[in-house]
Amino acid sequence: MQLPNKTNALVRFLKPVFPVSLRVRMRQFHQKRIFKKAIAGFRQHYCEIEKYPAIIDNLIYGWGNMGWSSFQDYTYAIINAAKQTNGPVLECGSGLSTILMGIIAEERGFDIYTLEHHELWAGHVKSHLAKLGIRKVNLCCSPLKEYKGFQWYNIASFSMPANFSLVICDGPPHDTKGGRYGLFPVMNKSFSDKTIILLDDYIREEEQSIVSKWEQEFDLDVTRCGDNDIYARIIVNK
Numbered sequence: 001m002q003l004p005n006k007t008n009a010l011v012r013f014l015k016p017v018f019p020v021s022l023r024v025r026m027r028q029f030h031q032k033r034i035f036k037k038a039i040a041g042f043r044q045h046y047c048e049i050e051k052y053p054a055i056i057d058n059l060i061y062g063w064g065n066m067g068w069s070s071f072q073d074y075t076y077a078i079i080n081a082a083k084q085t086n087g088p089v090l091e092c093g094s095g096l097s098t099i100l101m102g103i104i105a106e107e108r109g110f111d112i113y114t115l116e117h118h119e120l121w122a123g124h125v126k127s128h129l130a131k132l133g134i135r136k137v138n139l140c141c142s143p144l145k146e147y148k149g150f151q152w153y154n155i156a157s158f159s160m161p162a163n164f165s166l167v168i169c170d171g172p173p174h175d176t177k178g179g180r181y182g183l184f185p186v187m188n189k190s191f192s193d194k195t196i197i198l199l200d201d202y203i204r205e206e207e208q209s210i211v212s213k214w215e216q217e218f219d220l221d222v223t224r225c226g227d228n229d230i231y232a233r234i235i236v237n238k
Contacts, residue, residue, distance in 0.1 A: 046104060153186075
């Protein structure tokens with residue numbers, strides 16, 4: 001990802017002058033400033049966010065996920081889907097997308113249920129939601145549970161809607177037993193007819209294999225999407 005010009009200049013200036021520990025703190029301070037401004041820009045322009053690509057770049061830089069692709073096809077797909085859905089929304093794995101969808105949900109009035117198994121990371125995301133006054137996200141933190149042949153989030157203690165209209169699936173991590181296969185066996189009863197599922201990392205063979213298994217077991221329409229950041233758009237038929 002290309003950093004803003006001012007950020008590049010700052011990095012070049014800091015390297016030879018300050019020790020690593022101080023550079024890290026200064027970078028974190030800079031990221032917080034950039035993130036705050038980018039969030040304000042997103043609130044104002046999310047309806048036409050494609051016209052403001054710098055906002056997404058700055059959100060990613062400010063959030064700290066510098067490993068993300070420079071071509072944010074999946075991020076834009078999530079934003080556009082959230083702009084159109086009436087909810088509720090299921091999200092598997094929390095992160096920047098939780099914040100962005102939460103902002104849209106506050107304005108549009110739908111609820112988001114986010115599954116996260118990593119307690120410390122869940123706390124990090126929750127703190128941002130609280131600071132930004134986002135109340136429409138229900139962050140459900142629970143360890144992964146062993147099912148027959150796979151692992152998935154343990155949702156037994158959470159009250160979930162029975163009519164999710166949109167699912168954002170970017171978790172659990174790919175090295176989890178069964179990967180993301182558990183989405184359908186565990187959550188299928190909570191999907192409505194024509195529920196839309198956006199599955200990240202569809203460029204990987206693991207995700208393609210999982211989707212093939214789902215197609216054998218459920219009635220789905222699957223489309224490969226994205227030019228550089230490949231994801232699957234899946235429509236559930238019931």
